[in-house]
Structure formats: structure tokens, C-alpha cells
Amino acid sequence: MMLKPYQKSSSSKKNQIEKMFDKISDDYDFLNWIITFNSHNRWKKNILSLAKKLNPLNALDIATGTADIAIMLASIPNCKVVGIDISEQMLHVGRKKIKKKKLEKLVSLENGDAEDLHYSDNFFDLVTIGFGVRNFQDLEKGLSESFRVLKPKGCLIILETSIPENKVIRFLYSFFTRTYIPLIAGIFSKDKLAYQYLLNSAESFPSGKKFKNILEKVGFKNISIRPKLLGSSTIYIASK
Numbered sequence: 001m002m003l004k005p006y007q008k009s010s011s012s013k014k015n016q017i018e019k020m021f022d023k024i025s026d027d028y029d030f031l032n033w034i035i036t037f038n039s040h041n042r043w044k045k046n047i048l049s050l051a052k053k054l055n056p057l058n059a060l061d062i063a064t065g066t067a068d069i070a071i072m073l074a075s076i077p078n079c080k081v082v083g084i085d086i087s088e089q090m091l092h093v094g095r096k097k098i099k100k101k102k103l104e105k106l107v108s109l110e111n112g113d114a115e116d117l118h119y120s121d122n123f124f125d126l127v128t129i130g131f132g133v134r135n136f137q138d139l140e141k142g143l144s145e146s147f148r149v150l151k152p153k154g155c156l157i158i159l160e161t162s163i164p165e166n167k168v169i170r171f172l173y174s175f176f177t178r179t180y181i182p183l184i185a186g187i188f189s190k191d192k193l194a195y196q197y198l199l200n201s202a203e204s205f206p207s208g209k210k211f212k213n214i215l216e217k218v219g220f221k222n223i224s225i226r227p228k229l230l231g232s233s234t235i236y237i238a239s240k
């Protein structure tokens with residue numbers, strides 16, 4: 001059974017994800033900060049340092065949400081960045097951040113679906129996806145689209161939650177997230193089901209070698225896996 005935010009509703013996962021992120025868009029940055037103790041920001045900076053070494057001239061940030069990664073990528077000299085997302089309200093928060101930082105000429109945000117990208121084949125030097133892939137309706141379709149729009153030798157960098165491999169750490173991590181996240185969401189979020197879904201999807205999403213196998217299946221090569229914070233998140237780097 002496909003994991004969806006609102007299991008009782010019959011609408012598609014994609015439709016539910018769009019609605020869910022629309023609903024939590026105003027609180028998303030704050031809750032991300034508090035739930036990860038701002039580690040998400042450090043991991044996004046890791047993506048930037050990896051990306052800088054590639055000197056990309058154009059980059060696509062898929063599932064850009066409130067545009068943190070797209071904004072960071074704009075600091076790479078001569079790099080134009082496009083961020084896409086299916087949630088218009090997440091993009092709305094992102095656009096306000098871009099305007100405040102006067103980055104409109106370097107970063108543009110568009111409503112778009114990772115599983116049906118409206119860009120030509122072999123178009124981007126770099127594709128990034130931060131905490132997006134586990135929300136895709138069809139994971140392989142989404143990753144195949146990233147593969148298609150990348151130039152040959154172009155690079156894909158993915159940041160996603162993962163499950164610590166060490167059993168003791170995994171137990172402690174699961175205990176911590178299952179008590180802390182519902183508590184924080186209960187106090188601060190308008191949508192408690194959303195955070196329950198985010199927790200459940202993090203626990204059931206394929207990570208590490210399993211995710212590497214999926215990347216290979218859609219055609220990616222030279223895949224490296226870099227666990228962060230005891231394996232609670234992972235950065236995957238792959239090339240076309």
C-alpha cells in the first residue's frame with residue numbers, strides 16, 4: 001500500500017502531498033529548524049560545497065519548497081538556478097525569501113512536477129533534490145526525469161532522511177523522533193497528520209544501498225553515499 005498523508009482520502013498521493021505542503025508552508029521553515037536542530041541547514045550547505053566544485057552554469061532544484069537550496073546555489077559564480085515544486089504555497093514563501101535577498105535575476109521558481117519535467121533532454125549541469133524524493137508518487141519516474149534533463153556527466157545531488165544502520169542508534173533515534181516530532185508538531189503545526197506522514201515516510205523510505213540500487217536502475221553512475229548525523233539523513237551524489 002502506498003503511504004499517503006491522509007490515508008482515508010481517495011485522492012492521489014501527489015494531490016495529497018500538494019495540499020499538505022500548501023497547508024504547512026507558513027510553518028515549514030520554523031518546524032524544519034526546530035525538528036532538526038537546524039542540522040538541515042548544515043546539510044544544505046554540504047550540498048552547496050559539493051555543487052561549487054562542479055562549476056555548474058545552470059542548476060535545477062527539484063521539490064524546492066521554500067527555496068533554501070535554490071537560494072544557496074545562487075551563490076555559485078555564473079550559475080542560474082530554477083526551483084520547481086508542486087506546492088504553490090511553498091513556492092510563495094520561497095519567492096518572498098528570494099525577493100528579500102534580491103536574487104530574482106539568479107533564481108526563478110516555477111510550479112512543476114518532478115515526474116513530468118518541462119525541460120529539454122541534456123539541459124542542466126546540476127540537479128538537486130532536498131527532502132523531496134520520498135514524497136514522489138512514482139520514485140523511479142521522478143528520478144528518470146532528473147536523469148533525462150541532466151547533461152551527460154551532469155551531477156545529481158540528493159539529500160533525504162534515512163535510517164541509522166547501527167541497531168542501537170536506530171532504536172534511540174526511532175524513540176526520539178516518535179516522541180519529539182509529534183510533540184513539536186502538536187504544539188506548533190496546523191496539520192498533525194502531515195508530521196505523522198513525514199515521520200512514517202522517513203521510516204519506510206529505502207535508504208543507503210537500497211536507494212543506490214534504484215539510482216543505478218534508472219541509469220546513474222559513480223554513486224556515493226554520505227550519511228549525516230549518525231545516518232539520520234544521507235546525501236547521495238550521482239552522475240549521468
Ligand SMILES: C[S@@+](CC[C@H](N)C(=O)[O-])C[C@H]1O[C@@H](n2cnc3c(N)ncnc32)[C@H](O)[C@@H]1O
Pocket residue numbers: 014017018021032062063064065066067068069084085086087090112113114115129130131132135136137142
Ligand atoms: C520536505 S519539502 C522539502 C523542501 C526543500 N527542498 C527543503 O529541503 O527544505 C518537500 C517538497 O517536495 C515537494 N514535492 C513533492 N512531490 C513533488 C513532485 N512530484 N514534484 C515537485 N515537487 C514535489 C513538496 O511540495 C514539498 O515542497
